[in-house]
Amino acid sequence: MRLDYLSIFPAYFDVLDISLVGKAAINGLVEIHAHDLRDWTHDRHRTVDDTPCGGGAGMVMKPDPWGEAFDEIIGTESDPSVHVIFPAPSGTPFTQSAAAELSSAQRIVFCCGRYEGIDHRVIDYARSMWTVHEVSLGDYVLNGGEVAALAITEAVVRLVPGFMGNPESLAEESFSAGQDGLLEYPLFTRPVSWRGLDVPEVLMSGHHGRIASWRRDESVRLTRERRPDLTDSDSSGIH
Ligand SMILES: Nc1cc(-c2ccc3cc[nH]c3c2)n[nH]1
Numbered sequence: 001m002r003l004d005y006l007s008i009f010p011a012y013f014d015v016l017d018i019s020l021v022g023k024a025a026i027n028g029l030v031e032i033h034a035h036d037l038r039d040w041t042h043d044r045h046r047t048v049d050d051t052p053c054g055g056g057a058g059m060v061m062k063p064d065p066w067g068e069a070f071d072e073i074i075g076t077e078s079d080p081s082v083h084v085i086f087p088a089p090s091g092t093p094f095t096q097s098a099a100a101e102l103s104s105a106q107r108i109v110f111c112c113g114r115y116e117g118i119d120h121r122v123i124d125y126a127r128s129m130w131t132v133h134e135v136s137l138g139d140y141v142l143n144g145g146e147v148a149a150l151a152i153t154e155a156v157v158r159l160v161p162g163f164m165g166n167p168e169s170l171a172e173e174s175f176s177a178g179q180d181g182l183l184e185y186p187l188f189t190r191p192v193s194w195r196g197l198d199v200p201e202v203l204m205s206g207h208h209g210r211i212a213s214w215r216r217d218e219s220v221r222l223t224r225e226r227r228p229d230l231t232d233s234d235s236s237g238i239h
Helices: 010-017 020-026 063-073 096-102 120-129 146-157 208-226
Strands: 002-007 031-036 082-093 107-111 131-136
Touching: 002 010, 002 063, 002 146, 010 020, 010 031, 010 146, 020 031, 020 146, 031 063, 063 120, 082 120, 082 146, 096 131, 096 146, 107 146, 120 131, 131 146
Parallel strands: 002 031, 002 107, 082 107, 082 131
Antiparallel strands: none
16 A cells, blocks of 8 residues: 655654554555655745635635646546545544545545645546545544544554454454444453452453453443444444
8 A cells, every 4th residue: 555645744744654554664565655745836935825716814725736746646647546535624524434445445645735725626636537535534623634644544554454463453443343333342451450440340250251241231331422423323233
């Protein structure tokens, strides 16, 4: 899997060399390429923004640098196997199932906006050429797309076959299919007693049936408390 990042702050992605994603890069599972959008400007000030047509506050990212960067990084041929991701507050909420789908992609290009956003024709052009995803991380506003791109990268790459040492651990995580789309149950480890707080006895019983039942009940309880929106979804085991 090749991952490209287009941003006016490409140094945001240096952290990928440190994290587990960096390990995957060393193992050849993923290739990471960060690019400075200003490399595709031609004026002395390396301008990437301009005032919004129709007025309004702030600045909008000009289409020209994006188009020239696309030409060089992706190419000028249409290819639906290339996934181009635009993080945006107006995007479709990013989910674990979206991460799972993207984990089989061979190429993902992250377009990280700044200012008030990117000229919409950039997205329209990308849609005419590649598979485009406008995604939101959640109902809050960031200053740009970089942090969202990092979060999406981690969610996707950890699902790439061969990345996780123990793929079985993926099955029990929140939102995973193996968890029936429920939130993960509380976790405990040694010491059994810590500052007057004890591990639930059932987990020390060695009775696997009771442990499984306790964990299921806790997942259902937590999901009902914190994410009632998940309790009606087809993937959840509760209705
Ligand atoms: N979920 C979420 C995405 C964003 C986001 C994404 C891109 C840009 C570009 C300028 N501001 C941005 C904000 N905020 N919150």
